[in-house]
Amino acid sequence: MLYSFLRRLFLLLIILVILSAVSYTIFMRDPINQVFAEPYFYSGYFTYVDSLLKGDLGITYNGGDSLLMLILTVLPPTLELCFAAMIVAFLFGVPFGLLGAFFNKNIFGKAINAVSSLGLSVPVFWIAPILLYVAAIQHWQISAVGQINLLYEIKPITGFATIDVWFVDEPYRTKVIQNVFQHLILPTLVLAITPTMEITKLIQQRTEYILAQNYVKLSITRGWPIWRILTKYVLRNSLPLVIPQIPRLITFVLAQGMLIEGVFGWPGIGRWLIDAVSQQDYNSISAGVIVIGLFIIVINALTEILTFILDPFNKKGWYAR
Structure with a gap:
């Protein structure tokens, strides 16, 4: 069961890395954001991920409002x-x-x-x-x-x-x-x-x-x-x-x-x-991709937990793995 849990955790980390990479690619479509990644495209990725982990999604360039507050709205x-x-x-x-x-x-x-x-x-x-x-x-x-x-x-x-x-x-x-x-x-x-x-x-x-x-x-x-x-x-x-x-x-x-x-x-x-998208606000698009992806991941995790509780065959599968 521990091996199965670690395997699922590893897959979750891979999905999060891919999700953050896609979001970062959209984020870098804005010419203003490209100055933070000089001299290489991937230079600012770790800074971007660090900001995400702190809950800092940045601001929208169309109004300057906090993206976190906008998304919560x-x-x-x-x-x-x-x-x-x-x-x-x-x-x-x-x-x-x-x-x-x-x-x-x-x-x-x-x-x-x-x-x-x-x-x-x-x-x-x-x-x-x-x-x-x-x-x-x-x-x-x-x-x-x-x-x-x-x-x-x-x-x-x-x-x-x-x-x-x-x-x-x-x-x-x-x-x-x-x-x-x-x-x-x-x-x-x-x-x-x-x-x-x-x-x-x-x-x-x-x-x-x-x-x-x-x-x-x-x-x-x-x-x-x-x-x-x-x-x-x-x-x-x-x-x-x-x-x-x-x-x-x-x-x-x-x-x-x-x-x-x-x-x-x-x-x-x-x-x-x-x-x-119509306003080419890449900051908002990248933040939206992250939030929607995290929501789907959370729903999938909760469903697996519920299935694990209700389905005895699923429990056996966890232990068998």
């Missing part, structure tokens, strides 16, 4: 959107997958399978403006742009509007809470389409495999109710297989969220990075 809205989409995906994907497996012989199960395949092929950057247009012409309350109405003010505590709104001490707090969730619903639903369909297919395929096993067929012939088979066999053997897919799904949702933030006027890191 724009990152929470993006994470809020991604986590909300993943929650919705699990809430709908798991039941749809189970229903599709239990009723795979009739039209209901085939419809779920067809819709899940269609949802995986629909690009969100195409469907986002269409849904926003439909919601606007139908005068739905969720056809809102931005994170909150500019008439309201939420004091930033955690950076997540859905959490900070509960600390608003105003007579109209209920209206502010309603407004925050109205702005969150539509982009969340758009982002949740792909992971929902992905989870639906994973759960459906795994459930169909489990239902085809002899021990499940024997339980059915004994007259076990569906809910007992569901809790004893299906969920216990299906959900642990979804957990290793979480980093990939979150990474995919994060990338899609960065694409549609401009459509919904969402003040997230994706919209901020696109503005930085």
